[in-house]
Amino acid sequence: MSSVPENHTPGESVTGYSVAHDEEAVVIVGSGAGGGTLAYELTSKGIPVVVLEAGPYLTHDEYMNNEWESFNQMAWLDPRTTSGSWRVARDFPNLPAWIVKAVGGTTTHWSGATPRFKDHEFKARSVYGRVDGANLLDWPIGLSDLAPFYDRAEKAMGSTHVHGRPPLPANNNYKVFANGAERVGYKFYATGPYATNAEEYDGRPASIQDGFNFQGDKNRSKWSTLVREIPRAEATGLLDLRPNSQAVQITHDAEGRADAVLYLDEEGSLHRQAAKIVCVAGNSIETPRLLLLSATPSFPDGLGNSSGQLGRNYMRHLTGTVWGHFEEPVRMYRGETMAGMIGDESLHDPDRGFAGGYYLETISLGPAFMAAFVEPGTWGPDFAKLLDAYTNSAGMWIVGEDMPQETNRITLNTTLKDKNGLPVPNVHYDDHVNDVAMREHAYAAGEKVYAAVGARSTHRTPPYPSTHNLGTARMSERPEDGVVDRWGRSHDVKNLFVSDGSVFTSGAAANPTLTIVALAIRQADYIAEELKAQRI
Amino acid sequence: MVFPAKYPSLNATEMTEEARQTLIRVLRVAFPHQCVPDGPYERTADTILTEAQNETWFRVALTQGLLSLNQLSDGDFRSLDDAAALRVLRRVDGTEFFGFVRRTAVLNLYDDAEVWTALGYEGASFDQGGYINRGFNDLGWLPDPRVEFPEGETMPEIAPGATGAPRPAAGGQKTDSTNQPGATSSDMEEVKK
Numbered sequence: 001m002s003s004v005p006e007n008h009t010p011g012e013s014v015t016g017y018s019v020a021h022d023e024e025a026v027v028i029v030g031s032g033a034g035g036g037t038l039a040y041e042l043t044s045k046g047i048p049v050v051v052l053e054a055g056p057y058l059t060h061d062e063y064m065n066n067e068w069e070s071f072n073q074m075a076w077l078d079p080r081t082t083s084g085s086w087r088v089a090r091d092f093p094n095l096p097a098w099i100v101k102a103v104g105g106t107t108t109h110w111s112g113a114t115p116r117f118k119d120h121e122f123k124a125r126s127v128y129g130r131v132d133g134a135n136l137l138d139w140p141i142g143l144s145d146l147a148p149f150y151d152r153a154e155k156a157m158g159s160t161h162v163h164g165r166p167p168l169p170a171n172n173n174y175k176v177f178a179n180g181a182e183r184v185g186y187k188f189y190a191t192g193p194y195a196t197n198a199e200e201y202d203g204r205p206a207s208i209q210d211g212f213n214f215q216g217d218k219n220r221s222k223w224s225t226l227v228r229e230i231p232r233a234e235a236t237g238l239l240d241l242r243p244n245s246q247a248v249q250i251t252h253d254a255e256g257r258a259d260a261v262l263y264l265d266e267e268g269s270l271h272r273q274a275a276k277i278v279c280v281a282g283n284s285i286e287t288p289r290l291l292l293l294s295a296t297p298s299f300p301d302g303l304g305n306s307s308g309q310l311g312r313n314y315m316r317h318l319t320g321t322v323w324g325h326f327e328e329p330v331r332m333y334r335g336e337t338m339a340g341m342i343g344d345e346s347l348h349d350p351d352r353g354f355a356g357g358y359y360l361e362t363i364s365l366g367p368a369f370m371a372a373f374v375e376p377g378t379w380g381p382d383f384a385k386l387l388d389a390y391t392n393s394a395g396m397w398i399v400g401e402d403m404p405q406e407t408n409r410i411t412l413n414t415t416l417k418d419k420n421g422l423p424v425p426n427v428h429y430d431d432h433v434n435d436v437a438m439r440e441h442a443y444a445a446g447e448k449v450y451a452a453v454g455a456r457s458t459h460r461t462p463p464y465p466s467t468h469n470l471g472t473a474r475m476s477e478r479p480e481d482g483v484v485d486r487w488g489r490s491h492d493v494k495n496l497f498v499s500d501g502s503v504f505t506s507g508a509a510a511n512p513t514l515t516i517v518a519l520a521i522r523q524a525d526y527i528a529e530e531l532k533a534q535r536i
Numbered sequence: 537m538v539f540p541a542k543y544p545s546l547n548a549t550e551m552t553e554e555a556r557q558t559l560i561r562v563l564r565v566a567f568p569h570q571c572v573p574d575g576p577y578e579r580t581a582d583t584i585l586t587e588a589q590n591e592t593w594f595r596v597a598l599t600q601g602l603l604s605l606n607q608l609s610d611g612d613f614r615s616l617d618d619a620a621a622l623r624v625l626r627r628v629d630g631t632e633f634f635g636f637v638r639r640t641a642v643l644n645l646y647d648d649a650e651v652w653t654a655l656g657y658e659g660a661s662f663d664q665g666g667y668i669n670r671g672f673n674d675l676g677w678l679p680d681p682r683v684e685f686p687e688g689e690t691m692p693e694i695a696p697g698a699t700g701a702p703r704p705a706a707g708g709q710k711t712d713s714t715n716q717p718g719a720t721s722s723d724m725e726e727v728k729k
């Protein structure tokens with residue numbers, strides 16, 4: 001099932017359906033969690049869409065079960081730069097984030113953890129109070145607004161543990177993790193919620209525990225917009241999908257309404273697609289980059305940036321990894337990579353010395369990634385020991401709420417251009433003291449879990465390039481405080497929407513994708529209504 | 537200082553077998569795995585030599601680096617024992633040469649199937665039906681844990697008393713500032729790009 005027809009014309013649709021370039025269309029930029037979901041929800045309501053996707057259309061049989069080959073096949077490798085005191089800037093100066101450039105976006109490489117936000121996490125500013133140096137703000141919506149859409153998202157994604165979906169079985173890595181959790185007194189551990197089938201569901205088979213998640217799932221048991229939303233949108237006959245088509249500018253008319261998207265095809269030729277609505281879902285680095293690239297005399301600081309908040313408040317979750325080395329074999333690489341979670345520390349308890357909470361989740365890497373990430377920049381006998389312990393290692397990942405800061409931001413680096421001559425994005429990030437305190441606490445908690453089941457030694461691995469990228473076009477009640485309103489609609493440009501994790505007002509402890517999908521479903525309902533009422 | 541691009545003849549150098557052997561020894565000392573046979577180290581050395589062949593600057597750094605290793609070893613780096621060789625490598629740790637060797641080795645040595653086998657990693661399993669019937673849950677030295685959250689209990693959201701806890705020091709502040717906005721508002725100045 002390769003998806004691109006032969007003799008395909010660059011920059012044009014690969015489905016049976018296409019929209020004329022001068023016809024004003026609903027244009028979606030990006031086909032990942034946000035964009036792919038929006039495309040399906042709108043087409044299923046009878047609304048045709050054009051999806052511009054910068055990456056190629058690859059499917060499960062083209063995936064590679066090899067860490068570097070797969071990374072080189074699908075990751076977004078266009079140049080980016082970094083600055084700030086975060087460790088990633090030192091270890092991976094040109095790879096601030098791990099994001100996929102392909103149809104399906106990063107949902108092809110994601111693992112599948114789908115916790116919901118908690119009620120108070122939508123009110124970070126009210127509940128956490130004033131936190132020095134943080135730019136906290138309450139969301140303009142709450143859990144009750146999102147709850148029905150969480151239900152729909154969980155059913156769409158087939159999350160385990162909810163709506164009657166059975167849990168995944170315990171794999172080896174989970175057995176170590178869960179026993180350790182039990183012994184230190186944690187209660188809320190389980191193998192999910194996790195958006196991979198434990199049994200056949202939604203026309204896709206049960207997991208065969210093949211150990212490859214971060215490389216795309218050849219078995220299609222894992223949810224992605226590539227296996228569900230894109231083919232279903234295509235089946236409506238209303239999806240015009242243009243892979244290898246990178247949006248480079250959104251233009252506007254004299255009234256300040258978005259009127260077209262300019263994009264480059266794989267040969268570098270520029271196209272223009274007229275638009276009546278533009279929805280941007282390029283993930284939280286490319287989304288602000290595109291809007292910054294769309295600055296004009298009427299929008300001198302970037303499209304929809306009257307607040308000055310575009311590109312700011314970049315969040316990436318705390319992250320960090322703890323490895324435990326045991327006397328006996330673990331073989332953590334067998335089975336689902338992240339099907340294990342401890343929720344006991346996800347609460348807000350300022351007595352621990354920081355605001356917000358974190359989850360601990362199982363993680364596994366193969367030797368290739370382990371060598372690159374376990375302690376970047378090091379070598380020698382101590383380094384070799386970390387790999388010698390491979391068979392007997394168990395791993396867990398820390399995912400916790402980081403503080404939004406105005407100075408953590410995406411900007412255009414005008415000293416460096418990509419192959420298209422466009423300024424590359426720079427990602428600036430400094431850890432907040434709250435982030436540092438939480439990470440320390442989480443490392444120690446993880447070490448206790450492994451010590452409780454007899455770890456000979458443990459190792460703290462610093463953050464990987466960001467897999468959760470959030471907050472750069474945040475939602476706010478008032479136009480002065482953020483970029484979009486409660487529906488993800490630009491405060492400034494009424495037919496411009498942001499449809500990905502860039503809209504997060506704060507990060508919460510939970511992995512973000514379920515919330516991105518829920519917000520996109522909700523936004524689709526809203527756009528459909530507004531179109532019907534002719535308010536867009 | 538050499539100007540490789542300007543004088544093509546300077547590019548016509550080739551690494552000798554001795555250089556290759558030194559490089560293999562460097563890799564063994566820098567990434568010492570008793571369980572790993574010579575093959576992967578040799579292949580990684582060859583990868584480094586190939587990359588150096590394609591990149592003038594790397595070749596210059598490599599040539600110079602191998603030379604200085606021998607100088608720091610009073611003759612031949614290969615004749616040093618493990619401890620002495622490690623000391624020499626620590627002394628060149630910060631060099632362009634060593635950084636290039638280390639980066640290339642980390643990316644290639646551990647991407648070698650023979651190393652995977654030595655470390656006990658089985659790799660891709662899709663063609664064999666995954667690990668579902670091949671030991672994904674064969675760990676027997678711990679009891680089987682439950683896989684669902686405890687029934688009838690809800691995960692705590694806010695610690696008891698957390699909302700009544702005194703606010704951080706800045707809490708006494710009356711007017712909202714950029715960094716400390718009110719609950720649903722923040723008065724920010726326009727930010728110029």
Ligand SMILES: Cc1cc2nc3c(=O)[nH]c(=O)nc-3n(C[C@H](O)[C@H](O)[C@H](O)COP(=O)(O)OP(=O)(O)OC[C@H]3O[C@@H](n4cnc5c(N)ncnc54)[C@H](O)[C@@H]3O)c2cc1C
Binds near residue numbers: 053098106468512
């Ligand atoms: C290894 C890994 C594991 C993860 N595990 C989890 C997990 O367990 N749980 C969880 O919740 N999240 C997880 N995530 C994060 C999750 O993948 C992202 O949160 C989610 O995919 C983000 O959705 P998005 O729509 O914002 O962006 P993406 O899914 O990244 O999609 C953006 C798309 O837009 C395209 N694009 C960008 N710019 C342009 C442009 N200018 N023109 C055209 N197209 C463009 C990109 O090519 C891409 O396809 C993981 C991520 C990684 C990398």
